[in-house]
Amino acid sequence: MPGIVAYGAYVPYFRLSRAEIARAWAGGPAPGERAVAAYDEDSLTMAVEAARDCLRGREASAVDGLYFASTTPPYKEKQSAATIAAVLGLPDSALTVDFSGSLRAGTNALAAALDAVAAGRAHTVLVVASDMRLGYPSGPAEVNLGDGAAALLVGSDQVLAELVRFDSRYYEIQDVWRSDRDTFVRSAEDRFATEAGYLKVMVESVSATLRSAGLRAEDIARVALNSPTPRQLRSLCQKLHFDEKSQVADVLHAAVGDTGCAMSLMSLVAQLEEAGADEMVLLASYGNGCDVVLFKTTDLIRTCRAARGVRGHINSKALMRNYEQYLRWRELLELQPPARPPLEMRAPSPAAQWREVSWELRLTGTKCRVCGTPQYPPQRVCVTCQSKDQMDPYRFTDVTARVFSFSHDYVMQTIDPPVTVTFVDFEGGGRLMCDMTDRDPAAVKVGMPVEMTFRRLYYVNGIYNYWWKCRPVRAMPGAEEG
Amino acid sequence: MNSIKDKVAIVGMGCVKFGENWDKSLEDMIIDAAYEAFEDAGVDPKDIQAAWWGSVFAGESGSIMSTPLKLAYIPVTHVENQCATGSEAIRGAAYAVAAGIYDLVLAVGAEKLKDTGYSGLPQTRPVATWSYRLTTQTPAAGFAMMATGYFAKYGLDFDEGKRLLARIAVKNHHNGSLNPKAHFQREITLEQAINAPMIAYPLGLYDACGVSDGAAAAVLCRADLAKSFRTDPIYIKAVSICQGAREGWLSQVYDLAHVEETYRGGIAAYQEAGIKNPRKEISVAEVHDCFSITELTIMEDLQFSPRGRVREDIEARTFTLEGELPVNTDGGLKCFGHPIGATGLRMLYEVYKQLQGKAGPRQVKNPRLGLTHNQGGEPGSATVSVLIAGNELG
Known part of the structure; x- marks a missing residue:
């Protein structure tokens, strides 16, 4: 049977305290924090980070499918899955698909991946779900939503959680939506949406799956769900007779928020992080219908853990300085333009981008076969020994690095000044000038360890210009912040 | 390899x-600078045999310069080499004379930057093949990283480093205050410089040069004809251009605490001019203080100060007007201003006046050799010109 071979997740480094949102709007306080994608992140970059968390130490060349799920992809027309596959370095023959349109997109993608593996269409499929939905400013969704991503590697060899069954149903209702003209999530009257939609369909679907599988609620060790608010999660647990503390153990609402179509998969990742062998894990996600998946963990669950996963990312964080910074990052206000040349002057050339996919999207430089010097961008004539065309490709994405020098640039156009620009020296050679992100300017020091992260540099002429930045090393679980 | 030494004179x-020359167009400034040079040399514009035109932002071809001056049907070469463009124009003109092709030539550099309304430099032009994506820092940050690098290498903490840089800004503001042609003519205090708003950490507002409108021009001739134009011609002893291969951005070899192109460009010029001890032999230097940290490292790269020890010389006031080796006597880029294509010629203008003893309140004592250092690009990836001129042959 197919199942999950590896898992990973991503939660942005920055959190906005819900008390601060309440301060901005003089609203009632809500507990906890929500995760906010930095101004240089989007669903695609978060998906890349979750995928890297999942694949760490594995060969991307062995992955022959990439399914990307998001209700907030960067492009209406241009496949995100192809970009992510290119960034990760999947083989050209990999099957790439974008899933979208509902909060079930994540489990839709998972279902398709399990089917593809079961049918022998693909050997290993990486499923990545990522969302960053916008709630209306001052509304409840702004408080409850959060940004994040999950990644699941689906295969049939060496699975750590084996598929038991997969059920699905559709359900037509106008409860939560965004039209093609909407920026913010709309929802129907709350009690209608909850009672006629979420609770009704989830209860019916999960109960039906349990019945079909001959299981009772107490037979399920772990439950992974999407839920718009903690209150609705509690109501659902009560109706399904799941114990909220021991079986559901939600970590997302308090620290991250409702991450849309990524939420149920992030919840699953959080459960797998703590699961033992031979446990029944139920995954259910709601969105114009319901997908219910039953997994049973194997012995491999104990040894195959994510690099950071949900908890590792949750624990590595900084608070945003205020709500206004959130408005700035999401570009919800028109700000004073800088007295600098317009960004249009620096619009990327599609032809050049196409030519340079390998070295730009994958951060692949060259290493001289004669003198061994790694260099970026790729050089044909070696900077050290001037040998011509004696280069091998050399990827810098996962090489340990340190800050050689830096500046905080207060005059460069950026969404949130200053731009922290660095020279980064890689272990084993190679130097790169790049921006640093997810940093506290006061804490940036010469010699500090950094790691590479895939980001959006800027948006111009309808093009998202993606490249790499460095960031202070985010703590691994059990380690202090880098 | 031949030397240009004493083959070309500036007359x-x-x-x-x-x-901020709001009331002057680019053409006005070209005409004013060129005619000052014609009148200074006592030449008729019709006698100019060829011209070199330096500008990065003014547009394409030599006609930008030949049209206002009506230099009809002579060769005009448009040169661009980033902020070293003005020196590149001089170099082209000087080499043509040294080659024996022309007897009397003109070099002009000019830039009209303030019409853009930008606080920094304009974008040169839309780059059709733009793809290299690390494009989100300004030149200020590029040079600021050299300050961070220098502080780290030589163990200066932030306050020590800022104070050292501030001394350079204070000196150049003082010199600018004595210069009626300078963009900024006000003195500043150390505290003002240290406490100015940050533009690119650790550099503040007074660590950065002005973005200015301006133009400068030179008439050059064969050295053996120089005395027929004037009694006090200035002779070119060396003109170097040193172009890096971006080694500093590609390789960990570079320490980001100096500019290798300046060091090597200096050595090339000293060899051409026959200079053994630059600190003793150079009387006055105009160097490319686009940022205070640049002047600081230039002092070491041009061997005016020992490596890592420029602090002692700055604190000893070595580079002030009264010091052992006055640097940026006209206020430098910091205060005279930095209209990109004009800057190399503006530097030479001050050296020329100093060597003729015509620098007024800024006059240094008994100068014999003057140096200009004009830099394009950024630390790790620069274009540097070093020119040495003297008021005597031999």
Whole structure:
């Protein structure tokens, strides 16, 4: 049977305290924090980070499918899955698909991946779900939503959680939506949406799956769900007779928020992080219908853990300085333009981008076969020994690095000044000038360890210009912040 | 390899007041600078046999310069080499004379930057093949990283480093206050410089040069004809251009605490001019203080100060007007201003006046050799010109 071979997740480094949102709007306080994608992140970059968390130490060349799920992809027309596959370095023959349109997109993608593996269409499929939905400013969704991503590697060899069954149903209702003209999530009257939609369909679907599988609620060790608010999660647990503390153990609402179509998969990742062998894990996600998946963990669950996963990312964080910074990052206000040349002057050339996919999207430089010097961008004539065309490709994405020098640039156009620009020296050679992100300017020091992260540099002429930045090393679980 | 030493003379120079010249067009400034040079040399514009035109932002071809001056049907070469463009124009003109092709030539550099309304430099042009994506820092940050690098290498903490850089800004503001053609003519205090708003950590507002409008021009001729134009011609002893291969951005070899192109460009010029001890032999230097940290490292790269020890010389006031080796006597880029294509010629204008003893309140004592250092690009990836001129043959 197919199942999950590896898992990973991503939660942005920055959190906005819900008390601060309440301060901005003089609203009632809500507990906890929500995760906010930095101004240089989007669903695609978060998906890349979750995928890297999942694949760490594995060969991307062995992955022959990439399914990307998001209700907030960067492009209406241009496949995100192809970009992510290119960034990760999947083989050209990999099957790439974008899933979208509902909060079930994540489990839709998972279902398709399990089917593809079961049918022998693909050997290993990486499923990545990522969302960053916008709630209306001052509304409840702004408080409850959060940004994040999950990644699941689906295969049939060496699975750590084996598929038991997969059920699905559709359900037509106008409860939560965004039209093609909407920026913010709309929802129907709350009690209608909850009672006629979420609770009704989830209860019916999960109960039906349990019945079909001959299981009772107490037979399920772990439950992974999407839920718009903690209150609705509690109501659902009560109706399904799941114990909220021991079986559901939600970590997302308090620290991250409702991450849309990524939420149920992030919840699953959080459960797998703590699961033992031979446990029944139920995954259910709601969105114009319901997908219910039953997994049973194997012995491999104990040894195959994510690099950071949900908890590792949750624990590595900084608070945003205020709500206004959130408005700035999401570009919800028109700000004073800088007295600098317009960004249009620096619009990327599609032809050049196409030519340079390998070295730009994958951060692949060259290493001289004669003198061994790694260099970026790729050089044909070696900077050290001037040998011509004696280069091998050399990827810098996962090489340990340190800050050689830096500046905080207060005059460069950026969404949130200053731009922290660095020279980064890689272990084993190679130097790169790049921006640093997810940093506290006061804490940036010469010699500090950094790691590479895939980001959006800027948006111009309808093009998202993606490249790499460095960031202070985010703590691994059990380690202090880098 | 031949040397240019004593083959070419400068017999006339002109330079407009740099600054926010709202009431002057690019063409006005070209005409004012060139005619000051013609009159200084006592030449008729019709006698000019060829011209070199330096500008990065003014547009394409030599016609930008030949049209206002009506230099009809002579060769005009448009040169661009980033902020070293003005020196590149001089170099082209000087080499043509040294080659024996022409007897009397003109070099002009000019830039009209303030019409853009930008606080920094304009984008040169849309780059059709733009793809290299690390494009989100300004030149200020590029040079600021050299300050961070220098502080780290030589163990200066932030306050020590800021104070050292501030001394350079204070000196150049003082010199600018003595210069009616400078963009900025006000003195500043150390505290003002240290406490100015940050533009690119650790550099503040007073660590950065002005973005200015301006133009400057030179008339050059064969050295053996120089005395027929004037009694006090200035002779070119060396003109170097040193172009890096971006080694500093590609390789960990570079320490980001100096500019290798300046060091090597200096050595090339000293060899050409036959200079053994630059600190003793150079009387006055105009160097490319686009940022205070640049002047600081230039002092070491041009061997005016021992490596890592420029602090002692700055604190000993070595580079002030009264010091052992006055640097940026006209206020430098910091205060005279920096209209990109004009800057190399503006530097030479000051050296020319100093060597003729015509620098007024800024005059250094008994100068014999003057040096200009004009830099394009950023630390790790630069274009540097070093020119040495003297008031005597031999």
